[in-house]
Amino acid sequence: MELKTVWSGGIPTFYPTMDQFKDFAKFIESVDKYGMETGIIKVVPPKEWVDSQPPLDETVKSIKIKNPIMQDVNGTGGLYKLHNIEKQRTYNIASWRQVCEEAENQPPAKRGQARKVTKKAKRSKINDDGDQFSGFDYRFDAQEFTPERCEELERIYWKSLTYSSPMYGADMPGSLFEDDCKVWNVAHLDNILNNLRVNIPGVNTAYLYCGMWKSTFAWHLEDMDLYSINYIHFGAPKYWYSISQQDRHKFYNLMKEMWPQEHSRCKEFLRHKTFHASPALLAQHGIKVNRTIHYQNEFMITFPYGYHSGFNFGYNVAESVNFATEAWLPFGRESKKCRCISDSVGIDVDQLIRWMKGDDALPLTPPHSNDEKDSEQGSEQEPRAKRRKVASRPRKQKQQQQQQQQKQQQQQPVFSSTQYPQCQLCPNPGDWDMVKSRTGKYAHRQCARLIPETSLSSQDRLVGLENVPKARTVLRCLQCGLTKGACVQCSEPKCVRAYHATCVETAGMLQIPLPGPRDHFEFLCRFHRPKRPPPQVVEKDLHSISWAYSLLPGEIVQGQLDGSDIFAGRVVENRLSEGMVLLQLAGSDDTIELEWKWLRSPHCLNINDAHIQRLIKSSAHAVKTKSHVAQSRKLPSPDSNPVQLSFKPVDPVNSTVDGDWVVEALGYDPQVLEYCEPLKYMYYLPQKSSLVTARYLAEP
Template sequence: MEKVYQGDPDLAVEPAYYSGGVPVFEPTMAQFRDFYKYNKAINAYGMKSGIVKVIPPREWQTDLEGMYTDENLSKIVIKNPIVQNMNVTAGYKGVYSCQNVERQRKYNISQWKCLAQQASNMPPAHKKNRRGSSPVKAEIKHDTEPEERVHTRRRSRAKESPIINDVLRGDFNIDASEFTHDRCDELELVYWKSLGYAEPMYGADMLGSLFRDNVESWNVAKLPNLLDLMDEKLPGVNDAYLYAGLWKATFSWHLEDQDLYSINYLHFGAPKQWYLIPQSQNGKFFRLMLEIFNEDYKNCAEFLRHKTFLASPQFLERNGIKCNKIVHKQGEFMITYPYGYHAGFNYGYNLAESVNFALDDWFEFAKKTRKCECIGDSVGINHEQIYCKYKGIPYTTREEIPKAKATKRRASSDNSPDQTSKNSAGVLKKQRVAEKPPKPKPKPADTQCILCPKRLVSRMAPVQKFPATRH
């Protein structure tokens, strides 16, 4: 299997340009055809920035013709979308916690589009179209220099493909041409100013795919990667999810389950706004969020995997943390990387498709990853079994260990209340073994002053170190 999943040392790829600190790639069809090899070629850039954008070649877009038929779209069922209550965090301007409440009903894609046209789910009109309005002031800072922004806009205009426009023309879609660079800047400002007063709705985590089988390359539903070596399909991990967005629908700061890679393809509709923390800022970001949400951390050390906590780029910058950002438009891919915290929101009605994947570089992260233990359906993957399959070497489960070795192992581990067992599907399970004697009661912790702002110094959580090759 190792020969199947490998890179091409002769494939030299560089970003076409950068936008908001994010590398943007425009591969040729020859480069784009092999998903695994191309991602190996761009991996170093993504590991540094936390995310990349990939704009597919026009030849690939021809494979999408006939994909958005009434028959195919009718399969989309947006069941029990979540209503997001964004709660302002006291004492921290630009910091929120999100409470998701399911709305108990179903929508098809036509009903979802009608919902998007209700006043509460529509972005405000462009200021220049309002009577007596003054020009929009540029209040949002950008990481890019003016020259780069102009260069980016020129490339964006040049990439308006007639093929993708024809494919996406239909009653199922909206006119996304209004979402220019300046318009997105304006709406981004509105989003952060009014987020605490909104209750956006999001059709998230819907099992399914819009890709047809004839799409051989970069078909999100069947990407060639190391998760193919799992014996079981896990929703959202190696089985694609659909996401139906509306204005302000938000995905809060998080890492992927098991620190996997992820890919997100925006099928049609309004753009998404993405925010990213570079790997070099990972630890600093975690410590800041831990200080703000310390009670949540006490309940779960992996609290940032809950997709509940949000902090604005301006707040992060005030605290010395760099935040990259980029707008994701229809017909484009975004790829996130291990240890790359990301968050964002939707500019309006849209439909996206996403799934996790793994390159062989992931194994170093998999050894150190920790899962959330407070959520019953949090994902655990047996990376050791996947590694053995990848290397073509035997994998022995604990049940298959010879009795002599097992007896020796038990003798050295009788004091452990739990041991991890791994099923053939590569999914972690827990099983009980001999109980250990009760521990002596710990001494009560020293009482700390609740008014002291520096109470966390001695209790900081250790931050995962990056492999030396990742910097």
């Protein structure tokens, strides 16, 4: 198929004839090689197809923009993080356009011209829609958005990205195409996802998107690395960016370096659609960004492994959906799914292939994910009731029941929550992100990162499990009280407190990341970690406030109020306008509102490099036992004059003290003891000590 093609900004634009255009599957097959190089392509449909589309005067009245998101953008220097906050209001398309044309929601006017001024949209009841649509015309004249004008607005967009919070009516189920439209109907595309036995919104059923000036979709890949198509029915254009597939690894590694904490929590963090980077920043690191302008009545198509992002120039309505061809099947098998977002999509490719072949029989084994690629895929089956034998039951009735049961099982979704295996490094339930070793054993990603002997390979596999010493596996976690798995210990020389990697947050332990080629940490328990800075200091610390501002729902954080122990909780909501978070406390269903200043920020630690170096020198990742600590504290010689010292024990369960060892000299002026030197003045009493409290004696 020879297509008229125009290249601009590194992206091809195709101008097919009606004969070339009418067969969607064949057209995608013919342009696939281009899309798999540039990430995205643009398709301008033939004029006769555009003219065949009916007017939407009545159809647009059904659009209800419920709870649009307000996009707060935080960042600087070309690196940004988006925070989507639902606005508790519903708009129809008439009131949405009125909001888009308010002065603060319009792009800057051309030099020498003034912005159009409109009155702010008033809240209206549903039965007032008739008045709002009186004289309303959904059509939009986009002639002013010439390529030169769009380039000017692109520069303004990046300069003012953080200055206002646009709204975006995103991910709204629906379609503006008529059912009798058989050619390139976004809601009814000819593709293999039609074989799915369940509707997945946005994947095989269409979504509508209502944009305004500066509303943004950040860098991301499609779920399951599927294809996607986007059509603007009417309105202002969109500006699209893409990364060529040959640069995708370079781009991912750069974003991983820019967002190390987010990457450590979720390897698929770029599927969150919240991390953004400017083309200028990417160019500084040798990554070419392709770009194009997407006008109304045009299609954009994204391809597997094609990172893309963009923004809207103003009021518009677009329609989008995912699709797949047979060429996608190998990509689907290898695709990895984000496990930290509840609505992340997974597809059982093997089951889909069976359905494509018309095989309605159930697989011999329950559907499951593709090895280590995605343990969350598979068919979820409801628990069966325990059967009782009935002697008089006819055989025919039994067969009918089995067929009915089989039919119900086949109709179960092919995306589901995971049945997690048991972690080898802790006893906690497997509702965290899991990784797998080559020997088929699993561990939480958190455990693999924090246990010193284990790590993650470049293929995201668990390695080093066999290197965990037995001494580490017999340590008792002071948080859950169990010895199963392996624990990390406080890095203070004399402290033997130990916790599972999934217990460190709730135990109030501080994790200190160290530089190096792999994840490497030192730890301080809540009795040896630095004291919390005063709230006034935290409020003035820009790094801490920026960190708090960027918290997303689902993240685990630590907090501490005046006179209380350190506690942990999961972020339910980050209320940016109020400077506080809503936390669900660990181990309970209780939620509390906590101001940012009471969070234990990882950027405001009151700890210096000398302290860290002392911890590294003292711990060296060796497992400390009571006997080891006692051995290091014996008197050097009988001739030395020991200083009598008393240790003030601290109860880690009931006490609220947040400090260090308390040392007191008896009988004469106190002496300054250097912590970098090992203490040699006390005898350890193992019979009178416990896991929590250590007892000492000045004389043997």
